[in-house]
Amino acid sequence: MIDADRLHRWLGDLAAIGRTPGGGVCRLAASHDDGLARDWFRARLGEEGLRVAVDAVGNVFGVAELAGPDAPLVLTGSHLDSQPSGGRYDGAYGVLAGLEALLAVRRRTAQGGGKPARNLGVVSWTNEEGARFSPSTLGSAVFAGLVDADFALSRADGDGVTLGAALADIGYRGADAPPRNVAAYVELHIEQGPELERAGSTIGVVEGNWGTVKYVADIEGRAAHTGPTPMAARRDALLPAAELVLCCRQMSDRTGGALVSSVGRLDVQPNSTNVVPGRVRLFAEFRALDPTMLADACARFEAKARALSTEAVPVALTRTVDRPAGAFDARLRDLIEDTAKACGYASLRLNTVAGHDSIPLKAVCPSAMIFVPSATGVSHHESEFTTPEDLAAGAQVLAATLARLAELA
Amino acid sequence: MIDADRLHRWLGDLAAIGRTPGGGVCRLAASHDDGLARDWFRARLGEEGLRVAVDAVGNVFGVAELAGPDAPLVLTGSHLDSQPSGGRYDGAYGVLAGLEALLAVRRRTAQGGGKPARNLGVVSWTNEEGARFSPSTLGSAVFAGLVDADFALSRADGDGVTLGAALADIGYRGADAPPRNVAAYVELHIEQGPELERAGSTIGVVEGNWGTVKYVADIEGRAAHTGPTPMAARRDALLPAAELVLCCRQMSDRTGGALVSSVGRLDVQPNSTNVVPGRVRLFAEFRALDPTMLADACARFEAKARALSTEAVPVALTRTVDRPAGAFDARLRDLIEDTAKACGYASLRLNTVAGHDSIPLKAVCPSAMIFVPSATGVSHHESEFTTPEDLAAGAQVLAATLARLAELA
Numbered sequence: 001m002i003d004a005d006r007l008h009r010w011l012g013d014l015a016a017i018g019r020t021p022g023g024g025v026c027r028l029a030a031s032h033d034d035g036l037a038r039d040w041f042r043a044r045l046g047e048e049g050l051r052v053a054v055d056a057v058g059n060v061f062g063v064a065e066l067a068g069p070d071a072p073l074v075l076t077g078s079h080l081d082s083q084p085s086g087g088r089y090d091g092a093y094g095v096l097a098g099l100e101a102l103l104a105v106r107r108r109t110a111q112g113g114g115k116p117a118r119n120l121g122v123v124s125w126t127n128e129e130g131a132r133f134s135p136s137t138l139g140s141a142v143f144a145g146l147v148d149a150d151f152a153l154s155r156a157d158g159d160g161v162t163l164g165a166a167l168a169d170i171g172y173r174g175a176d177a178p179p180r181n182v183a184a185y186v187e188l189h190i191e192q193g194p195e196l197e198r199a200g201s202t203i204g205v206v207e208g209n210w211g212t213v214k215y216v217a218d219i220e221g222r223a224a225h226t227g228p229t230p231m232a233a234r235r236d237a238l239l240p241a242a243e244l245v246l247c248c249r250q251m252s253d254r255t256g257g258a259l260v261s262s263v264g265r266l267d268v269q270p271n272s273t274n275v276v277p278g279r280v281r282l283f284a285e286f287r288a289l290d291p292t293m294l295a296d297a298c299a300r301f302e303a304k305a306r307a308l309s310t311e312a313v314p315v316a317l318t319r320t321v322d323r324p325a326g327a328f329d330a331r332l333r334d335l336i337e338d339t340a341k342a343c344g345y346a347s348l349r350l351n352t353v354a355g356h357d358s359i360p361l362k363a364v365c366p367s368a369m370i371f372v373p374s375a376t377g378v379s380h381h382e383s384e385f386t387t388p389e390d391l392a393a394g395a396q397v398l399a400a401t402l403a404r405l406a407e408l409a
Numbered sequence: 410m411i412d413a414d415r416l417h418r419w420l421g422d423l424a425a426i427g428r429t430p431g432g433g434v435c436r437l438a439a440s441h442d443d444g445l446a447r448d449w450f451r452a453r454l455g456e457e458g459l460r461v462a463v464d465a466v467g468n469v470f471g472v473a474e475l476a477g478p479d480a481p482l483v484l485t486g487s488h489l490d491s492q493p494s495g496g497r498y499d500g501a502y503g504v505l506a507g508l509e510a511l512l513a514v515r516r517r518t519a520q521g522g523g524k525p526a527r528n529l530g531v532v533s534w535t536n537e538e539g540a541r542f543s544p545s546t547l548g549s550a551v552f553a554g555l556v557d558a559d560f561a562l563s564r565a566d567g568d569g570v571t572l573g574a575a576l577a578d579i580g581y582r583g584a585d586a587p588p589r590n591v592a593a594y595v596e597l598h599i600e601q602g603p604e605l606e607r608a609g610s611t612i613g614v615v616e617g618n619w620g621t622v623k624y625v626a627d628i629e630g631r632a633a634h635t636g637p638t639p640m641a642a643r644r645d646a647l648l649p650a651a652e653l654v655l656c657c658r659q660m661s662d663r664t665g666g667a668l669v670s671s672v673g674r675l676d677v678q679p680n681s682t683n684v685v686p687g688r689v690r691l692f693a694e695f696r697a698l699d700p701t702m703l704a705d706a707c708a709r710f711e712a713k714a715r716a717l718s719t720e721a722v723p724v725a726l727t728r729t730v731d732r733p734a735g736a737f738d739a740r741l742r743d744l745i746e747d748t749a750k751a752c753g754y755a756s757l758r759l760n761t762v763a764g765h766d767s768i769p770l771k772a773v774c775p776s777a778m779i780f781v782p783s784a785t786g787v788s789h790h791e792s793e794f795t796t797p798e799d800l801a802a803g804a805q806v807l808a809a810t811l812a813r814l815a816e817l818a
Contacts, residue, residue, distance in 0.1 A: 083679065083681050083683065083684055084679040084680075084681055084684075085632060085678075085679050085687075129681075129683065130682060130683060131681045131682070131683065131684075134682065136683065191637065192634045192636065192637045192638075193634075193636075193637030193638065193639070194639065194642070210636075212636075214682070222790065223494060223789055223790045224787060224788065224789055224790055225601045225602075225763060225788040225789040226669070226671040226673050226694060226696075226789075227601065227602075227619075227621075227669065227696055227761075227762040227763035227764070228600065228601045228602030228761070228762040228763050228786065228788070229601075229602065229786060229787075229788075230602070230603065230666055230669075230786070231661050231662070231666035231669060231670075232666055233603070233786065234671075236658070236671065238654055238672055238675065239654065239655065239658055241651075241654075242650075242651035242652075242654035242655050243651075243655065245647055245648065245650075245651035246648065246651050246652065246655075249645070249648055252640050253640070257639055257640035257641055260635070260636065260639075260640060261640075262635040262643075262645065262685055263647055263686075264635050264680070264681055264682045264683055264684050264685060264686060265677065265680045265681055265682045266647065266675060266677050266680065267680070268674065268675050269494075270492065270493040270494050271493075271673070271674045271675065271676075272492050272493055272538075272540045272673055272674055272789075273539060273540070273543065273623070273673045273674045273692040273694065274492065274538060274539060274540065274545065274673055274763075274789060275492055275493075275540075275673050275789045276671055276673060276789075277672075277673060278494075278790070283682040285635060285682065287636055352636075352637070353636040353637040354634060354636035354637050354683075355636070377637065377638060377639070377642065378633060378638075379633070379634040379637070379638075380632060380633055380634040380635075380681075380683060380684045380685075381631065381632045381633055381687070
């Protein structure tokens, strides 16, 4: 049903935009290369005669009005932005396979394969990664009404450039109303973990998402010469930071890995060999399926930060993300499982540890996810890989799912 | 004898070049603002009719031929480059007060105050700080024959720009032969520590320098998604880095601060909140007056790095600086002490914990240093401060020292 060759060609074309020397991509949200990727995507939407809308926070929608302007919309999609040295499938796959699946359903409809009761749409959400602008899944959160567009547009990157200014720069601070009356959202994504590969399953039916809490720790010391400044007089902001890094790992180790934690980013000021670090900003996160385990970890981490904080080197902790664990729509999960089986693929029920745009979407419509395997579980790395066969299988299951959701009859 | 008003005006003029919002300066070596500072300095040398030379690594010399072209040279000076958020006196004071002292001696000579047997020169050395290009005191080390000019010019900053290219950009990759036949080098500098202030002394006679060993630790992990990547599968390069940071401090604490150590810089790749750190470069240093204590610290640190290194996350340590403790020239030290007394200032003998251009200069001529107090011992910080009275006193003692070294008779 889907055109797998075209999907692979599209993935290759898109991976050339922002390509890194190591074979991955760098398309930070609202960067020049993200703009080129958006242009490329919008050109494909236009070629296919879809109705294009770019909303106030740069989410790009393409809609096929199969059932008339007032019919409910079944939406699929993901994101085109990436990590600084990300892989070519994270997000891009869900957008391109989403478009391919939509076109496959439309083709079938045009060939007399049923009369749809719902329209179909594909979307690329702004700033899913959160690598340039914090927090992540910002575009979908605005769409779902969880945060204001003004809040999103005022988020600043490390250089002080706001999302609003960056979107305006690349021509994606849109004025279109986003589509409403969304009946369902289904997102196709690479797993980014090892479970499907281990189980030998092609299709993952995502039960729900782990809970996630993220913190920013601001540590204020005082820059000083690393030579003549007496040790007792130093206010070294890097010391409490190092303690917090080790604390996170120790807490995870005590749970045997059921609590996932990490410090992915550490900004040291002035970060010069001869200067005692005067200021450190540390980004820590905790994830767990069990809400009690997550709450306990947060309490311990906050206590550790309080214990490390002194008058000379205060440590201030801000909770920036608090995403509770939760389930995706039960009816959609069953539908995906059933569809995968009908398509001839073995499926596995699993949870997503990572955040996805499908999570904020739960606030406005039934939402669910389909996973395909990630080779050796690797993601957020240039070597991220999924076999062409698995990519095609995921797109096929998505197309069949969309066809059923569009109520072809 | 010196013109203190002009010295203060010059210090103010120079501090305006690369001024930071917090009242300090950012003049990284061979940057645009370092170029402007060099232009400003060269203009002053030209106005005063000194013979200007810019050598292959951008050291800028101004020579007053008081005793004819073949007479030995007494040299003073320091550096105009700064830390990223440095103070206005570190280095700049030694260059400007050096010029003022030289001019004061020449004035006295012109007014019949003796016939000099030696010429006088002032120099601004390239890349003393080591903040942009590693190692520090690079220009003076080339002058002293301790490293090749080619080695110095090939040093690259964090963006891969070499010192040679950066100097060419600002017009300071010179072709002049540096002055030779140097009879003595005396450098005036702020103390950058609290000893003079504590002792109530105006002039520091620097006995010698502490030993310093600097390391770069390269830690190779693997970038991965901070969510779905199982804890046991992670190769987090930040964990050994955090251990090394704490190890340094613990070693210093065990010596009661006699061993000075720090990690001033930590480069994390890709440094994104959602990515397990794949690579960390850590810059550590140890300083001690006692060579045995320093050697012991290095052995322990190297053992710690070996113990932390695993197949999954190897830690590679490189020793980038190995500067043994040593004394400055005894005759010069006595001369400075005697001159300070003759000028009416209380002096204190002390050692420098920081590196200075005066240390490589020991390889080619008798070398010594004069310190003036740093308020509360603060340096490498925008709030670095020395009183105008102390600045004038230091310049006065330097001028009187230069006069005696020039053998005015």
